[in-house]
Amino acid sequence: MNNSKAIDFFAWKHHYFEHLFPIWESLPPKYKGNFYVSTHIHELNRFSIPTIDDHFKISSNLQHIIHELSKQKNRLLVIPSIYGDFIDTINRPIALVSHGAGQTYKEKEYTLVPFRKNVILDILPNDHIGQVFKERYPNTTIEVVGCPKLDEWYRNFEPPQNPRPVISLSFHYDRNFVPETRTSFPHFKESLKCxxxxxxKKNWCVLGHGHPLMIETLIPYYEEYGFEVVKDFNEVMNRADLYICDHMSTLYEFASTGRPVVVLNAPWYRRRVEHGLRFWEFANVGINCDEPNQFISSIEKALEDPLEQKELRKKAVQGVYKYTDGRASVRASKALVKFVEANKVHLPSRRQTQVKGYSGINTLLKKQIDTSNSKIIIYGAGDHTTRLLNKLESINVIAVVDKDPSKVGTYIDQIPVHSKNMINQLGADVILISSQAYEEVIYEDLIKEFKDLKIYPLYKSNQSFEKxxxxxxYS
Known part of the structure; x- marks a missing residue:
């Protein structure tokens, strides 16, 4: 076989591995390249990995694996996420398998473009995200297959016959992307005692689970209240009668096995913004709980699992997973084979289309701010500011300001970071907001407090050129 038709896989977390391994098992042998796994072998014990199979390259040394991955520039690489600083370093044509329910956030439609620059094939769970990706990323090929990870549950699972109700509680980690990606834990923390x-009183067994990036934060609370800590979601799937969570895809994974869920809504989840799926079209996959004082009653109603809720759950699951027949991995493997056989495996062109009227950040700023004479504060001490400062030319930035106390006293590109309460003492003329995700919130806050300064939201001031x-x- 032509070596370029071999397909490599890469999973750098064990919960990523479970999304890819079923596809690998379904792939015809002649298309199997190498399966790289950057995790500890004991974390994969529940998978039937042939120990004598030379295809598997398992190591806890991520840098070694990245070096090996970088050698095969002409082969398709299947990965479950684009979140990793090393993805760009590998510089391979990528097939991206959605490792969740396919949740997207429509007002941030372009934010992932720089990180997706080598993605040429998307393996997706539902038509909603398929349509979104067709509109956002015209250079990718779309294949909607369902969720390969769930195939084993659809084929073999029997619900547990527990002598008493087993309830599992879980929270997402606090991802500062949009308000809907934040954890609901601060809002419901006091409900744990209740x-x-x-x-x-009711002889319930409570399992304490959490996103892999959140579980260590949750464990002290779970232990304080006597909840059994369960890190592996597969154990939750095997044991629980009810699952409580805010916005992880595990809500739909659990519900797709025919069991009830409680959906936790924090007050910062914006009801007026419709992203689809969890926010808000299929939020009715379970009983919605908006306030801590509804926590127990929501659990009780969910355990009753009335017929009306069963029907809502079924409809929501059908919307999130197009197929629940246990053959998603087969469809995914066929999509991969079809793609490589069509000779579509190549890195996409880096040439960017010039947008009429857009002359660059520096020109925009010079037109709208007197950059030669103004003293400018940049609000926001994150990665966005680091990248922005690298693009600015001949602009007098005197300080960076951030409300996070851990960042105060540090430097970004040799510019000091101050607290917000220092703004008036810094003697600036302009506050330039450097945050794409939270610009609107920051702007509304600053405009009320600093009436004598020009508040300049970079994206809001240039809505025609946000993308x-x-x-x-990020180039």
């Missing part, structure tokens, strides 16, 4: 008291500004910053 849950512990009610569980003792171009973002791509220039």
């Amino acid at each position: 849950l512990a008291e009610e569980a003792e 171009e500004i973002f791509l220039e910053i």
